[in-house]
Amino acid sequence: MAVEFRSALRADAREIARLFQISSEGAADYIWSQLAQPGQDLLDVGASRYAREDVDFSYQNCVIAQTEGKVIGMLHSYVMRYDPLAAPVTDPVLAPYARMEIPDTLYISSLALHEGWRNQGLGQQFLAYAYDRANQLGLNGLSLIDYAANTGARRFYERHGFRVVDTCPITPHPMIRVTGEAYLMYRP
DSSP states (O other): OOOEEEEOOGGGHHHHHHHHHHHHTTHHHHHHHHHOOTTOOHHHHHHHHHTOSSSSSSGGGEEEEEETTEEEEEEEEEEEOOOTTOOOOOOTTTHHHHTOOOTTEEEEEEEEEOTTSSSSSHHHHHHHHHHHHHHHTTOSOEEEEEETTOHHHHHHHHHTTOEEEEEEEOOOOTTOOOOSEEEEEEEO
16 A cells, blocks of 8 residues: 655544544553543544644644545654743653753654554654655754663664664653653764
């Protein structure tokens, strides 16, 4: 089957959120639980966040892979800028990640594929898109955060020119499905 890559549409917001859940090891659910109204489905919260425009967490910052009209994967990335006026992150689960940023890079927030579509070169195509976008925007490369427990992802990113430049401990929480360390990875 032929795979098509395209810019995401607002109508893709729910599938983008579902894929973000896959790649985040529980972090998406944790974040969305902080925003949810009592009894609100977390996937609905994520979908509403990705349906927004002109913000970092928007469908506008996503590329979709699809086949026969069905979404099979996505890349979400946005420009990481230093903001001296940003309020400090005080949430104990998220605070360690807030200091692991590389300004003036294209930050890959999520690269996710549904089961059955992994190890077919699609991740490499997503990275090529991200690298081209970073170059077009005049940025200093790509950055991302991954978990040490996800050794397959680390090998994948290292094969594509990324290196670990910082680490932080993962703050344990029942919604977070990994423990140990998180890595900040960078590709110039």
